Amino acid sequence: MTQSTRRRHHELTDIFADARPVIPFITAGYPTKRVFQDTIRAAVDAGAGAVEIGMPFSDPLADGPAIQLSSQVALEHGIDLPEVLKLTEDLRRHIDVPLILMGYLNPLMQMGFERFARRAVDAGVSGTIIPDCPVGEAKEWRAVSRDHGLANIFLIAPTTTDERIAVIDRASTAFSYCVSVAGVTGARGDVAASTRKFLQRVAAIAKKPYVVGFGISAPRHIKELKHLAHGFVVGSALVRILRDEPAKMAPLEAHRFIRSLVRAAK
């Protein structure tokens, strides 16, 4: 393992060292490159522990309306995979929290796993989340990721059996990502009663840290789940701020929102 590889792995584990990190997700280049960059910097200023950058795909079947729309808009602006990597590299110069790329498998396959992994590492990426590549289909991508020192973060769902939770926990490098309810990404009103039970089940099995996402959109959600997860991902709620706020206000609003979540997680 090279020094930089070790550093990247540590980076991702370190985010859990003395906090329960809030991890914002934003689709690359949404709503514009500029607002995207400013918003991420604002979110990091507000205390985000790591950042997930969405790689837009034409057919995002695990996403709800807010992120679907953001992908469509980003693609219309020409933000496909090569452009995502460029944007990420630019961003890397301005922020020092770990960067994670999240997106669908097909664009990675077309670039070639080797080439994508190399370019992602060059751009300063620490790991990837590929929602349509469950652990059973991930053999090749895991091997390439290992060679390049990229972390693999796999999803755990409420429908996942105990045996599978153990398998996923072993396969994930650094941490796993628990999907709070069966469904697609999107803000939801209340935390479902079943989510607590699900996270308790994961807690009893997982040896690595795990974060929770899908439907986390308010400080009270984090307060409710504070002792049941090691970190919190917020995506659709943030993307909606970018959709609804005027460009000038979006980074400010995002800052205020992320700060409120970070406080709730303390």
Next chain:
Amino acid sequence: MAKSRTKQSKTTGRTFLRRPSRAGRFGVYGGQYVPETLIPALEQLTTDFEMAWASPEFRAAYRSILSEYGGRPTPLYEAERLSERLQRGRIILKREDLNHTGSHKLNNVVGQVLLAVRSAKKRVIAETGAGQHGVATATIAAKFGLSCDVYMGSLDVERQAPNVQRMELLGARVIPVDSGARTLKDATNEAIRDWVTNVDSTFYVIGSVVGPHPYPYMVREFQRIIGDEAKKQFQKQIGQSPDSLVACVGGGSNAIGFFTAFMNDESIEMIGVEAGGCGLRSGQHAATLVAGRIGVLHGSASYLLQSATGQITVPHSVSAGLDYPGVGPEHAFLRDSGRVRYISVTDHEALDAFQLLAETEGILPALESAHAIAALKKLPRDQKNASIIGVCLSGRGDKDLATVVNALENTS
């Protein structure tokens, strides 16, 4: 089924007909590229299907609905005037258009809805392009008293209005999908999103040999009745096996269903016909196997129409049922192995074939099936009328009248 796995080709000893591997693969194609939430449901479905398909009671129920309710066996019909006109050999039509609801889609839906009932699901969902699969699902859901939601791209809702009305009269809810290109691939995305959300209560009835394992395999098994019947009918009526088989390919379920019984007899040529739209060079087509590249969409690895950077491109065909940027993984395997030859015909050629079949035989084919008829002109001439050519006439054309009339007005 275990028997068919070991049966080998008569001429080369190669085996083309196979069950997918345990990982759900035909060669390198297939798999389960879906969000984690669905993995346990797919594993359960695989077990449920294997058990049901091995059960004589389940098979009996499936067969009796298809015969007493659906009208099977469908006729094998020699199209003499069409043969006379085309001079390609004796053209024999497998009349899947005469199924209840007007297409082969019923075969698959009966199997899947029986499985839904067996696993106590009260709600079924489906995606549909031309509306034929949606109508078949709405029909069988009504027969079993299940609630039924059908996702349909809003562009298809416009161009296939009669089928929307049929589904609604059958008690189904048609949900127009406004995302993306507003056609079949987008309807499929939305149906998958629904299933991820309601996986405990809902059975997803996929309409073709696509999607994650076990769907491509399960749908093939439910559709193979087409070829199983035809094989006997060829012997009984024609007195010999066919020399060639021709079927249209969108996702590819009627073609797989027609070909499967004949797969290991390599003396039989098989031709899959894709939608060439405005021509391959125009980029406006849906000829996935002829012009696509390998990738992952809707849960499986197969050939896809996509950009250089892996975004799925918008296909085009005059036929809504072939207007899909992917294709079943078993077809991808059959293409690479060379067992099936895939060609494409254009919108124009399909429309001409529609008219030709109407005028020579008094049959209005679905525009999808018209592609298979159009492909006959690409076969070598056969003045002696010696070769036997089987064509799967997968559906009837009533749903396409508005499209055809419009297209003919525009070209005349």
